[in-house]
Amino acid sequence: MPRLPFRYHAPGVRLSRRDFVAALALPVVAAGCNRRPYRRRDFSLPRRSVVELLPASSYDVDFGDLIGRGLRDLGVTVAGRRVLLKPNMVEYEPGTAINTNPLVIAGAIAAFQRAGAAEIVVAEGPGHRRDTEYLLTRTGLYDHLCDHRVRFVDLNEDDVEYVPLKSNFTGLGQLALPVTVLRSDFVVSMPKLKTHHWAGMTAAMKNFFGTVPGAVYGWPKNVLHMHGIENSILDLNATIRPQLAIVDAVTAMEGDGPIMGRPRHAGFIAMSQDVVAADATCCRVIGLDPERLPYLAEAGRFLGNIDPARIEQRGERLDRYAAEFDVVDAFKPYRLTR
Amino acid sequence: MVDLALLGEFLLRARNADGGWGYQPGKASRLEPTCWTSLALGNTLEPRVLEQWPCAGGLLLERDSGTPNYAFHAQALIALRALNLEHTAGNRTLLGALQRVKGTPLPPSTINRQDNSLQAWSWIDGTFSWVEPTAWSLLALKQWAASRDAVTERTRIVVAEQMLIDRCCAKGGWNYGNANMLGQELKPFVPTTAIALLSLQDRESLPEVGRSVAFLEREATSERSGTALALALMALRAYGRSTDALRQILLAQLPTTLNLGKVTSVAMSLYALGERDRHAAVAL
Numbered sequence: 001m002p003r004l005p006f007r008y009h010a011p012g013v014r015l016s017r018r019d020f021v022a023a024l025a026l027p028v029v030a031a032g033c034n035r036r037p038y039r040r041r042d043f044s045l046p047r048r049s050v051v052e053l054l055p056a057s058s059y060d061v062d063f064g065d066l067i068g069r070g071l072r073d074l075g076v077t078v079a080g081r082r083v084l085l086k087p088n089m090v091e092y093e094p095g096t097a098i099n100t101n102p103l104v105i106a107g108a109i110a111a112f113q114r115a116g117a118a119e120i121v122v123a124e125g126p127g128h129r130r131d132t133e134y135l136l137t138r139t140g141l142y143d144h145l146c147d148h149r150v151r152f153v154d155l156n157e158d159d160v161e162y163v164p165l166k167s168n169f170t171g172l173g174q175l176a177l178p179v180t181v182l183r184s185d186f187v188v189s190m191p192k193l194k195t196h197h198w199a200g201m202t203a204a205m206k207n208f209f210g211t212v213p214g215a216v217y218g219w220p221k222n223v224l225h226m227h228g229i230e231n232s233i234l235d236l237n238a239t240i241r242p243q244l245a246i247v248d249a250v251t252a253m254e255g256d257g258p259i260m261g262r263p264r265h266a267g268f269i270a271m272s273q274d275v276v277a278a279d280a281t282c283c284r285v286i287g288l289d290p291e292r293l294p295y296l297a298e299a300g301r302f303l304g305n306i307d308p309a310r311i312e313q314r315g316e317r318l319d320r321y322a323a324e325f326d327v328v329d330a331f332k333p334y335r336l337t338r
Numbered sequence: 339m340v341d342l343a344l345l346g347e348f349l350l351r352a353r354n355a356d357g358g359w360g361y362q363p364g365k366a367s368r369l370e371p372t373c374w375t376s377l378a379l380g381n382t383l384e385p386r387v388l389e390q391w392p393c394a395g396g397l398l399l400e401r402d403s404g405t406p407n408y409a410f411h412a413q414a415l416i417a418l419r420a421l422n423l424e425h426t427a428g429n430r431t432l433l434g435a436l437q438r439v440k441g442t443p444l445p446p447s448t449i450n451r452q453d454n455s456l457q458a459w460s461w462i463d464g465t466f467s468w469v470e471p472t473a474w475s476l477l478a479l480k481q482w483a484a485s486r487d488a489v490t491e492r493t494r495i496v497v498a499e500q501m502l503i504d505r506c507c508a509k510g511g512w513n514y515g516n517a518n519m520l521g522q523e524l525k526p527f528v529p530t531t532a533i534a535l536l537s538l539q540d541r542e543s544l545p546e547v548g549r550s551v552a553f554l555e556r557e558a559t560s561e562r563s564g565t566a567l568a569l570a571l572m573a574l575r576a577y578g579r580s581t582d583a584l585r586q587i588l589l590a591q592l593p594t595t596l597n598l599g600k601v602t603s604v605a606m607s608l609y610a611l612g613e614r615d616r617h618a619a620v621a622l
Contacts, residue, residue, distance in 0.1 A: 130470075130514065131529055133563035133598055142594065152598065157361035157368075176404075197520065215361065215368060216400060218407065218461020218468065219514055226465060260522050328520070 038167035038238060038302060049274035049305040050074055051281045053316040056250045056269050063107020063269070064114070067246060070271040071115055073314060076244060079116035084184035085109065086242075088191040088207050089124045090259060092138040097253040097263035099139055100192045104248045104269065106144040108190060113148070120148075123180050125155030125210045127220040128259065132156070153180045156214035167238035167302070169231035172223070175239070176216045187242040189275055193282050194253035195261055198229050200293045200331045202258050203282045204245035204275040208236040230295035237275065237303055245278035246271050252286070254325035268321050276304025277311045284308075284336060287324035292334045340592045345608040349375050352601050356402075357387035362599045368401045369410040373417040374605035377619050378612065386423055388414060393427045396435030408439055408459045409471035415478040419485070420619035430489070433482050436475055437491050441467025450519045458501040469505055469512045469530050472498050476537040480622055502534050503546050510549030511557070526553055528561040532569035539576045540622045551577050559587050564595030564603030568610035572620050585611060 052070045056063070071078075085108055087100035105122060112120050122145060129135055132154045136142040145152050158178035165174060181187060191207035199206055209232065212221045224232035247270040255261035266285065272278035276299045280290040290296040290306045300306035324335065352359055352375075358367025359375045369391060376388055391414065392399045397406035398414050415436065418429055425432055442465060444454035458472035476498040483490040507517045511526025512534045518524055531554050538547050551574075558570035567588040571581050588607055595603045609619070 128514070129527070131527075131561065131563050131565050133595060133600060133603060134561045134566055136598070137562055137594060142598075146597075154361070154600075157365075157602075159360070159366045215370065215407070216404065216462075218409070218465060218471070222461070222465035222468075256520060256522065260519075 036302070037169050040302070042166055043238070043302040045302070045305060046274055046277075046310070048310055048312055049272060049277035050312045050314055051270060051272040051274070051277050052314045053281070053318065053321065054269045054271065055267060055316050057267050059101055059103045059250055063104050064110030065107075066269060067104075067107050067271070068111040068114055070246070070269070070315075071111055074244075074271060074273055076115070076273065078112055078186050080118045081185035082119045082183070083112050083117040083121070083186045083188060084181060085112075085120065085122045085188050085190055086181075086207060086210060087122065087124055087141075088202070088210065089132070089135050089139065089141070090126055090128045092129075092135055093259075095263070097192060097194070097251045097261075098259055099135075100190050100248045101250065102139055102141040102144050104246070104250070105141060105190060106148065108188065108246055109144070109148045109150055117186075121151050121153055121180060121184070123153040123155050123158075123178070125158075125178070125212065125214055127209055127212070127214065130156065130214060130219050153178070155180065155211055156219075158213060160213050160216055163239060165235045165239050166241075167235050169234045169298075170224075170227035171231075172227055172235070175235070176213055177211060177239070178213055181211050181240060186244070187240060188244045188246060189242045190246045190248065192253065193247050193249035193266060193270075193286070194257035195255060195286065195325055195327045195331070196257050197328045197330075199233065199295060200288055200327070200334060201279070201283055201286065203247055203279045204242070205233050205237050205279050205295065205299065208233070208240055208242070211236065211240065230298070233295045234298055234303070237299065242275050244271070244273055245275040247278055247282055249282060249285070249321075252325070254286070254327070256328055262326075264323070264325060266321055266323070268316060274304040276300060276306060280306035281311060281313070281318065284318060285321050285323065287322070287336050287338070288327070288331065288334050289336045339589045340596065342608060342611055344596070345592065345604050346379065348596060348604055349379060349601065349608065353383075357383070357385050358391075359601050359605075361601055363601065366401060369398055369407065369414060371602040371605065373410065373413040374602050374609065377417050377420060378605040378608040378614075380421070380614060386421075388417055388421070389423050389425055391425065393425065393432070396427060396431045397439070398425075398432065405462060407461055408436065409461055409474045411436055412459070412471070412474035412478040416474070416481060416619055419481055420615065430487065433479075433488055433490070436478065437494050439463070441465065441472075450516045452516060452518075453500075453504045456497055456501040456504060458498045467501055468515050469502065470514060470533055472501055473530075473533040473537040476502070477620065477622070480537070480540065499538065499541065502538060503544065506534075506546040506550060510546070510551075510553035512550070526550070526557075528554065528557060528566040529569050532566075532573035535573040536569075536576060536620050542577065551579070555579055558584055562587070562591050564588070564591060564600060564607045567591055568603070568606040571610040572617050575617055576621060
């Protein structure tokens with residue numbers, strides 16, 4: 001599969017207004033560049049990445065047990081470590097599939113508690129709804145947090161530190177990031193699998209938009225859009241370097257995601273210590289080609305594996321869940337040919 | 339239900355040694371929670387931290403060594419006026435700086451139905467105009483326009499009103515940003531609607547404002563949080579609507595708000611419920 005050129009904006013170069021609108025309307029696939037905006041020695045692709053696809057036909061399964069099984073099979077050790085669970089919590093709308101299901105989050109809390117984590121924190125900084133108290137109570141996550149005696153940190157309002165970006169696709173050079181994220185030993189991305197009208201798909205990598213503090217950058221964290229959504233996904237993941245992805249794809253979303261799309265049953269949980277490989281696998285499941293989604297194609301060059309030859313699928317076979325999710329017109333050319 | 343005295347005690351305990359408040363107890367002082375806590379507790383506390391809040395080029399910083407955030411700068415102007423305080427840089431300087439900043443314009447949109455030429459207020463430098471920073475800035479400007487010595491630009495008020503009317507959702511109320519996207523109408527939110535209505539309380543005859551007040555009366559209790567309920571209470575009261583039921587629901591919600599340690603929400607709630615100055619800080 002030929003690699004498509006990826007456009008990034010050199011440090012100090014700002015998007016023009018025309019560029020920005022184009023970036024909103026279409027995935028960024030334009031002029032290439034010769035110099036990569038990161039130091040090669042800071043990154044190395046795993047020789048092989050394991051992605052677990054764990055069956056969950058509904059939200060009635062025991063997610064503590066299921067995720068615990070995934071942790072053991074992946075060889076994840078968290079004993080004595082401070083674990084940060086970063087779900088995707090955007091908006092509450094009954095009957096939709098916008099947010100990571102609280103039962104999956106509660107299951108992950110139970111699994112990490114059993115695995116001996118010293119501390120577990122659930123943390124999110126929504127870019128859409130500012131009001132996390134509303135989101136926590138309406139989604140039911142608040143009750144689970146109380147039951148498990150786990151602290152919630154609103155990342156929009158956390159203390160921050162300016163951190164040099166490990167890659168600089170955005171040209172921002174540095175970002176203020178929440179100290180709760182920076183001081184965690186083990187960061188877990190827990191997204192809902194959804195199609196996304198600007199990025200094609202949102203899963204483990206795009207989920208880190210929720211770590212950018214709204215109190216510093218405003219809502220909807222416009223600075224990330226101004227500097228390119230794909231660029232921002234790459235810089236955030238290169239800098240935060242999450243240790244694990246647990247993707248809620250029990251009921252996913254298709255169509256005009258990440259908010260206005262329709263629920264679609266997918267029936268699994270994906271887990272991997274390589275968030276890029278987790279996203280690439282989810283991408284293939286929903287019928288999109290990860291080699292052609294700009295952020296994933298570029299991530300596959302330095303952050304993680306997207307090449308199926310370097311991804312070991314465990315648990316259920318990918319083709320058990322393979323489907324063709326509806327996407328907005330801009331992403332129809334990115335479909336896999338099965 | 340909680341006793342209002344508990345809210346005050348929570349806020350007093352949450353105060354930092356530098357005199358300000360963070361978003362949660364133990365967190366560094368930030369402008370927004372400091373503004374709301376100052377309004378909730380009154381200016382009896384010394385030192386009056388807002389008067390010395392870090393400032394650069396006439397714009398208050400979101401936090402010490404941070405960058406300006408225009409929504410919070412506007413909230414500070416509202417608080418300074420309400421508490422009769424004078425910032426060391428001069429309140430007129432702060433007002434002038436707020437009037438000089440504008441959201442980045444965009445070419446006509448192909449993805450949503452809105453007028454992108456309207457430059458109101460963004461959250462931070464170099465980004466678009468959004469409802470919340472525009473509404474807080476508009477409220478601050480209108481309040482200061484009534485002051486004897488303040489110089490306010492009428493055109494900024496006019497454009498900000500146009501922008502808010504332009505972004506009003508089809509059935510009333512405001513989303514945090516767009517009213518529609520890719521052919522779909524977006525839903526209004528209670529907190530942003532309340533803030534927008536506070537800034538337009540002198541424009542009640544506009545049909546968009548009427549629809550939005552009706553939305554807020556209908557939906558105010560649908561978003562259960564200290565912030566949403568407190569802002570709705572202040573906005574509905576500004577329009578002379580009954581708030582008795584809302585007060586009871588807010589009181590019932592506050593144990594959750596306190597448990598989450600949300601300083602700004604607790605302060606907004608105490609201000610909304612406390613009747614210390616009958617909401618003069620957000621009145622026009």
